[in-house]
Amino acid sequence: MEEGELADSFRSARGRPGNGAIKRPARHWEQRYRRTVIVSDTVATAFVVAAIGGFFGVRDAANWHEKWGILAFGTELLVLGALTVTRSWAPAVLGQGAEEFRRLGRSLFTAAVVLALGGIALSSHNIRLWIFVAIPAITLVTMTERYLLRLRLHKQRNEGLCLxxxxxxxxxxxxxxxxxxxxxxxxxxxxxxxxxxxxxxxxxxxxxxxxxxxxxxxxxxxxxxxxxxxxxxxxxxxxxxxxxxxxxxxxxxxxxxxxxxxxxLMEVAGPRLHVDAVLGIPMLRVSMPAFTGGHRVVKEVVDRLGAAVLLVLLAPLMLFVGLLVLADSRGGAFYRQHRVGKDGREFTIVKFRTMVVGADRARAGLVDRNEGAGLLFKLRRDPRVTRVGGVLRRYSLDELPQLVNVLTGSMSLVGPRPPLPEESAAYGPEIRRRLLVKPGLTGLWQISGRSDLPWEEAVRLDLRYVEDWSLALDTVILWKTLRAVLQGQGAY
The missing domain is CATH 3.40.50.720 (NAD(P)-binding Rossmann-like Domain)
Structure with a gap:
């Protein structure tokens, strides 16, 4: 899929509305993008299968025989067949939303199940290699390849192409x-x-x-x-x-x-929205938000394990940041503050200190300069922020100690922003629904602009997360958080 070809096909597809003379060949770039995805998936799958088969063939040449070749070829056919059956190449899902990756994951899981059943039927011990090594490797490579293709498509769309x-x-x-x-x-x-x-x-x-x-x-x-x-x-x-x-x-x-x-009637999307036929009438069925159950247990486990792993991996960085904070200004490395969590229970949040000592007392003299939306107090150029603190805030490094809150269970990796007690006290009944779930280290608010968001939009995003939460949504938010942090948009 050459960028110039996509641009040409898009330009040729444009016409002036209502002129009655131009018929857009609107699907040219869509068909080309779909073909690119199909070829990329096929090549990625073949590469993984060949690499694994070749590696184990060299290591165990004495036992390498034709059956391995059949298993390798069968694995690739199963994967490509599953991608076709689950409509993972449907133009409607390519290039946007989580549904593309959800279908991709479903197809590869289906291929793994079919492989396992085939191995049981044939009493093959070699099948485990293809289930527990090949399929996960194919999943990693194809999802990465799809994401890179999507980034390229989104870049072209930001330039006015492929729309x-x-x-x-x-x-x-x-x-x-x-x-x-x-x-x-x-x-x-x-x-x-x-x-x-x-x-x-x-x-x-x-x-x-x-x-x-x-x-x-x-x-x-x-x-x-x-x-x-x-x-x-x-x-x-x-x-x-x-x-x-x-x-x-x-x-x-x-x-x-x-x-x-x-x-x-309602702003509901995602897994809660279903279309059913009731007495021959198509109806939108809206299921209740899931605040308990198996998926919530999985989320809890992922939160605790993820926080533990990240704390270990980021320990050197956190030590370095703590030393910078101590060297930059008088006071401790950490700042503790009361926040409101799930069901209105207060807890103590831990952050790296980014302001001078006594910043809370100085806030009263800055109220008339408040630039925050709604109940939030924010200043783009807050005189209380230290030099190191400004850098930490821009790249959200001051939030890293909150991994301890996630590990101890008062916060989640993903969720609404944790409010201050005085903010929570001013909430109306609708906004208090933010407190039905644990607050998050990141969330829709962070990947959508953070402090640049109007108050109403920040509330809408938090409520949307509460209402439409899913494991897939958490995965997308975590993935996009890295880009939002590196860009530093809305962080001050």
Whole structure:
């Protein structure tokens, strides 16, 4: 997948909305990206199988025979077959979201199970090598390869390439919100190129935030068929009754467009949202948030083990940081503060000291300069922060001692931000739902901008985590935290 080829295919796919003359070959770059993923997965799997087979063949040449070659070839076929069956190469999941990696993991687990059953049936002892060495190695290599391909795709999207042309249809306010979100997060792959509104007009006449308004809500299907949009995004508006949505879906049949309808009742996503047929009527089933159960036990185990391993690995760095803090200013290396945890229980948080001694008492004189959102107190240029403290805060190194809190069970690796007691006391009933789970060392708030976030957005992200938590979401957050820390965005 050459970058220039992707750029050319995208540019050739663009057209002016509503001109009635240009038909976008919208899937060119998508097909090329899908082929690249398939080839990469196949090559990665073949490389791992050949490397393992060759290594053990050299070590045990006397016992190496044709059966090993059959097992190696069979392992690769099983992996590629599982990737096909689980639709891990479906264009809709490639390049965005956790579903791509979830399907990839499911397919490789399926291949391992089939291998194990085959080994039992054939009474083969050699099968253990392919189950416990080859499959995990294939998992590591393919997930890394997929992630690198995704980074390249996201880079191109940030440059305005490889985006799906979107026709948004709904009220002016909800369409405007969608336009703002797609511009803020171009890596998700959408670009709103045309808009339909109830009266066919925007605030600026034929424009809505710079996007052409091409018609009324009743004209959506005609514009899609004429101009070849890849996504039809339906946003809330009283016009969209069930009958009209169904009729629009029928009218879009046979086109390349994917119809996406925004939920209007609840902001729920992830594993809690299911589609069921009840008495022949399609219904969205929303399961209750999971605050107990097997997955929570796994999370607890991962937290404790992860904290223990990280404390051992990072001990030299933490010792060095502690010495820097002591050398930079008068006072101890650590700072202790009361925070509110799960179910409103207070605990003592441990951090590296980043401010001068007496900083808490000096806060009263700085209240009028507060730049924090909502209940938070923050200053971009806080005079209480030491020289070393500024560097520690920028790269979140001051948070490392909180691994002790994770190890002792008062915090989690991933969760909402731990609030101060005075913040918690001002919470309303909705915001107090943040306290249903353990606070985290990192979370959606950290990978989304940290202190730069508006208060309402920070609360929304924390509540979304509480409501839609999953092990897959934790994995994604932990992975993205490293990049957020290195960039230092929103940390002060």
């Amino acid at each position: 799906r042309p979107v026709l948004a249809a709904g009220s002016v306010a909800t369409v405007r919100d969608l336009i703002a979100r797609t511009r803020k997060f171009p890596h998700l792959g959408w670009r709103v190129e045309a808009v339909c509104t109830p009266d066919g007009l925007g605030p600026d006449g034929d424009r809505l935030d710079g996007v052409p308004v091409v018609g009324r809500l009743t004209d959506v299907a005609n514009h899609v068929r004429r101009d070849g949009y890849r996504v039809v995004a339906i946003t809330p508006d009283p016009h969209w009754s069930p009958e009209r949505l169904q009729r629009l879906a029928w009218n879009l049949e046979g086109s390349d467009a994917e119809m996406v309808v925004a939920p209007v």
